[in-house]
Amino acid sequence: MSTVDLETYVPHIDHQYDPRDPEVALYVDEVSVRFGGVQAVSAATIACLAGQVTGLIGPNGAGKTTTFNVITGLEAPTSGKVFLGNEDVSGLTPYKRARKGLARTFQRLEVFGTLTARDNILAAAEFRRGWSKDKSNPRAVADQIVERVGLQHVQHERVDMLPTGLARLVELGRGLATHPRVLLLDEPASGLDMAESEALGDLLIDLAQEGIAVLVVEHDVDLVMRVCDRIHVLDFGRIISVGFPKDVQADPAVQAAYLGAED
Amino acid sequence: MDQLLQLTVVGLVVGCVYALTATGLVVTYTTSGIFNFAHGAIGMLGAFSYWQLTVKWHWPVLLALPVVLLVLAPLFGATIERIVMRPLHGASVDVTLVITLGLLLFFLGAANYFWDQGQTRVLPELLASWKPVDIGGVVVTWGQIIIVLAAVGVAIGLRFLFSTTRIGIAMRGVVDDPDLCAMSGASPARIQQLSWAIGAGLAALAGILVAPKVGMSALQLTLLVINGYAAALFGRLKSLPRTAVGGLLLGLLVSYYPVYVAPHLPFSTTFGQLEKAVPMIFLGVLLLFLPSARLRTATTVGRVAPTVPGLRQSLAGGGVMIVLAIALASALSSANLLIAGGMFISALSLLSLVLLTGYSGQTSLCVLTFFGLGAFAMAHSGTSPLGLVWGGLLAAAAGMLVALVTARLRGLYLALATFAFAKGMDVGFFNFKLGSGQSLQLKRFELPLIDTSSEKTFFFLTVVVFVVAAIGVLAVRRGRWGRQLTALNDSPAACATLGVNTTITKVVVFTASAGIAGVAGAMFGAQQEIITPSQFDVLGSLALLLALRIGGINTITGALFGAFTIGLFPEMPQILGHFGVTLPDKVQLTFLLTGIAAISIGRDPDGLGGQVSKLGLRLRQQFGSSSTPAAPSYEEATLVHG
Numbered sequence A: 001m002s003t004v005d006l007e008t009y010v011p012h013i014d015h016q017y018d019p020r021d022p023e024v025a026l027y028v029d030e031v032s033v034r035f036g037g038v039q040a041v042s043a044a045t046i047a048c049l050a051g052q053v054t055g056l057i058g059p060n061g062a063g064k065t066t067t068f069n070v071i072t073g074l075e076a077p078t079s080g081k082v083f084l085g086n087e088d089v090s091g092l093t094p095y096k097r098a099r100k101g102l103a104r105t106f107q108r109l110e111v112f113g114t115l116t117a118r119d120n121i122l123a124a125a126e127f128r129r130g131w132s133k134d135k136s137n138p139r140a141v142a143d144q145i146v147e148r149v150g151l152q153h154v155q156h157e158r159v160d161m162l163p164t165g166l167a168r169l170v171e172l173g174r175g176l177a178t179h180p181r182v183l184l185l186d187e188p189a190s191g192l193d194m195a196e197s198e199a200l201g202d203l204l205i206d207l208a209q210e211g212i213a214v215l216v217v218e219h220d221v222d223l224v225m226r227v228c229d230r231i232h233v234l235d236f237g238r239i240i241s242v243g244f245p246k247d248v249q250a251d252p253a254v255q256a257a258y259l260g261a262e263d
Numbered sequence B: 001m002d003q004l005l006q007l008t009v010v011g012l013v014v015g016c017v018y019a020l021t022a023t024g025l026v027v028t029y030t031t032s033g034i035f036n037f038a039h040g041a042i043g044m045l046g047a048f049s050y051w052q053l054t055v056k057w058h059w060p061v062l063l064a065l066p067v068v069l070l071v072l073a074p075l076f077g078a079t080i081e082r083i084v085m086r087p088l089h090g091a092s093v094d095v096t097l098v099i100t101l102g103l104l105l106f107f108l109g110a111a112n113y114f115w116d117q118g119q120t121r122v123l124p125e126l127l128a129s130w131k132p133v134d135i136g137g138v139v140v141t142w143g144q145i146i147i148v149l150a151a152v153g154v155a156i157g158l159r160f161l162f163s164t165t166r167i168g169i170a171m172r173g174v175v176d177d178p179d180l181c182a183m184s185g186a187s188p189a190r191i192q193q194l195s196w197a198i199g200a201g202l203a204a205l206a207g208i209l210v211a212p213k214v215g216m217s218a219l220q221l222t223l224l225v226i227n228g229y230a231a232a233l234f235g236r237l238k239s240l241p242r243t244a245v246g247g248l249l250l251g252l253l254v255s256y257y258p259v260y261v262a263p264h265l266p267f268s269t270t271f272g273q274l275e276k277a278v279p280m281i282f283l284g285v286l287l288l289f290l291p292s293a294r295l296r297t298a299t300t301v302g303r304v305a306p307t308v309p310g311l312r313q314s315l316a317g318g319g320v321m322i323v324l325a326i327a328l329a330s331a332l333s334s335a336n337l338l339i340a341g342g343m344f345i346s347a348l349s350l351l352s353l354v355l356l357t358g359y360s361g362q363t364s365l366c367v368l369t370f371f372g373l374g375a376f377a378m379a380h381s382g383t384s385p386l387g388l389v390w391g392g393l394l395a396a397a398a399g400m401l402v403a404l405v406t407a408r409l410r411g412l413y414l415a416l417a418t419f420a421f422a423k424g425m426d427v428g429f430f431n432f433k434l435g436s437g438q439s440l441q442l443k444r445f446e447l448p449l450i451d452t453s454s455e456k457t458f459f460f461l462t463v464v465v466f467v468v469a470a471i472g473v474l475a476v477r478r479g480r481w482g483r484q485l486t487a488l489n490d491s492p493a494a495c496a497t498l499g500v501n502t503t504i505t506k507v508v509v510f511t512a513s514a515g516i517a518g519v520a521g522a523m524f525g526a527q528q529e530i531i532t533p534s535q536f537d538v539l540g541s542l543a544l545l546l547a548l549r550i551g552g553i554n555t556i557t558g559a560l561f562g563a564f565t566i567g568l569f570p571e572m573p574q575i576l577g578h579f580g581v582t583l584p585d586k587v588q589l590t591f592l593l594t595g596i597a598a599i600s601i602g603r604d605p606d607g608l609g610g611q612v613s614k615l616g617l618r619l620r621q622q623f624g625s626s627s628t629p630a631a632p633s634y635e636e637a638t639l640v641h642g
Helices: A064-072 A094-099 A117-131 A138-148 A164-176 A194-209 A221-227 A245-250 A252-259 B002-032 B039-056 B061-088 B093-114 B142-164 B166-176 B178-183 B188-214 B218-224 B226-234 B240-264 B268-288 B311-331 B334-359 B367-379 B386-405 B411-433 B455-478 B480-490 B492-497 B502-528 B538-551 B556-577 B586-601 B607-623
Strands: A024-035 A038-049 A053-057 A079-084 A102-104 A182-186 A213-217 A230-235 A238-243 B133-135 B138-140
Touching: A024 A064, A024 A213, A038 A053, A038 A064, A038 A079, A038 A213, A038 A230, A053 A064, A053 A194, A053 A221, A064 A079, A064 A094, A064 A102, A064 A182, A064 A213, A094 A102, A094 B492, A102 A164, A102 B492, A117 A138, A117 A164, A117 B480, A138 A164, A164 A182, A164 A194, A194 A213, A194 A221, A221 A245, A230 A245, A230 A252, A238 A245, A238 A252, A245 A252, B002 B039, B002 B138, B002 B142, B002 B188, B002 B226, B002 B240, B039 B061, B039 B093, B039 B188, B039 B218, B039 B226, B061 B093, B061 B188, B093 B218, B093 B411, B093 B538, B142 B166, B142 B188, B142 B240, B166 B188, B188 B218, B218 B226, B226 B240, B226 B268, B226 B411, B240 B268, B268 B411, B311 B334, B311 B455, B334 B367, B334 B455, B334 B480, B334 B502, B334 B538, B334 B556, B367 B386, B367 B411, B367 B502, B367 B538, B386 B411, B386 B502, B411 B538, B455 B480, B455 B502, B455 B556, B480 B492, B480 B502, B492 B502, B538 B556, B556 B607
Parallel strands: A038 A238, A053 A213, A053 A230, A102 A182, A182 A213
Antiparallel strands: A024 A038, A024 A079, A230 A238, B133 B138
């Protein structure tokens, strides 16, 4: 029950931006991914600007996490390119992309479960100290981030003992410890209560104001509408809508995708 | 020309045997996801049962053959599936590996128990009385013809099973998607049980066919299947036709090698000696050409991270151990000091596995190879204590090489690659450099002011080396490096997305771990003053990994427990003898007990060391003010897919 007519579908390219624009921090250029017979992502194009929060929304199975995997290099696209800060990074391994300022969190947790919350962030700060020219003290960095993401009360707990929501914050903190220019967040608010979710929203806006390009996958519509500057909607692997939050919300194609309406 | 034909016939026959064993492995692996290291041991038990029926009890071949192949072996396979494998559903590669290794040792022990290996047994070839056939000038026995016919028959039979029968199609369904298969009414457990039954039957068939040629040696028959690994890998552990082709290719290669390949290589004498290592080299090359594995994103569930002692605690622990060592040194006899010292040397080599497997999650089946290289270096260092350094360095260099070559491999494939390396070094290096079946004498190193020739002093020295290494490993665990290793173990994918070059991390930890094993080996050489190739056999490496699993893979306590388990088993008969209990031969006991322990404890990945940690935690919760939350909420993480 695809809401997209496969015959007449034209890839929805974000013509507004070009991978070479200086304000573009991340550009996903017509990326397609095919798993065996399943087309997970079809020619998806996404532009993320420095200093903005970009939303990537869509129903379950739309290909959002696969897109994240392609951007970070964990999965190879069938075709298409990824640009980081105007540079084509399509051929680079995940760790080289990370060193160019790309960080992410995972929808299915990928925490260092046997370390404490603070040690997760400390480890990331130490990794960065190892590969970057910045030799600031990792412990100081870790303490500062623990406070910023609001994990002081659980910082000495092992992360696999933490509730999912807090573990997601650990992943966010871990990403921040690498001083990213582009931050990908995969459902960061799932598992958080209202107040925590609100604090997260404030944090995302703050991060964008510091110049980071944030790309967030999230199901919490209120949060997305509040924090995002622009939104891309993915359905069955295709970008079906791009624009400002209120325009996207009003787009009939988007409503159809979410309601699963046919014709 | 005649020679070519002759070699081709031999090669094809050998290839058919490889194909048969590999086919059994692949059938089991594809449906159950478990690579059965005990496959050869099952074949060996099949051959011995067949011998028992035909030679010992004089059953007619036409009765004994179907009884073993169609009744005993399949029942045996199905039972293993039901009792040991089914509860493992969803366990990590690492755990299933240890359990099948445990089964291998267990079956070997059982065979030793029922069929005294000191006795010689002969299993006549099938149709031995029939006159050999002349094919174009090459004389072919009926035994050889039967091997080829059996392989062709099995290939046709499986083809029929998988493409036309209901159950066969269901088996293929399980491979693709067990959950979907379950929804459509087929029971994945039943199907997996069937695949174990078929696998065991094929193993027994191969065992019975080759036993007349190889001889009725439990060890030889068990290890024979290892050559089949290469064929199975040629089929990517998936495709039966490719597996068969791989078996035939390997058979031909092994047959042609000494005549057509080795003489044309540079250093032809050296390469000529490598004849027995050919299947392992084939396996190694295949592994190198495997497509790169995706970064593992699953994290181990329910693993206890033990509390890591601080520097003061580890110094205190080390001090206590040294005091105990002094007390023991004065209490024990020289012979017992040798045994006790041996345990600490084992513990030192297990320490290298704690670092490699326990902390960073890399499975290695070649720890004794590094150990042996250390001993080899010591043997060539005369009485200089620098032998310890050379031993460590030589082993570290080998470790680095292995890590660089296997950088892309993970899990089962890494285990197989290290296995191939161990087996290859075993037949291609140790058996020559230490004198095949013989031994190499060496001198104990000398130190100024210390009389190392006294067993008391040397024991004390051994304990000191262990304590220093243990404190060092713990210091690593607490520091930046330890965090990096733990991170790599918990989530390689997250490490990569945080900018870590996981290959470099892996190479460094492999090198360091091999270095520790090398020092242990050098100590071993100096302590024993004589070394033999069999001491560095790949089976020993398997036993060490098992012992560490039993003890607890990621703790110093685990290394000590493991080493004592290994060290004490052979002494059990003597110890129990004091209480008037008589036990069977010590070797059997080692295998039996290790196997049983691995099977039972393999289900609890934390081992004894983990139990101690859990107990400590519980005690602290009960009596102290602990902030540890009682109920862990853990979301089982498997793969990133949205």
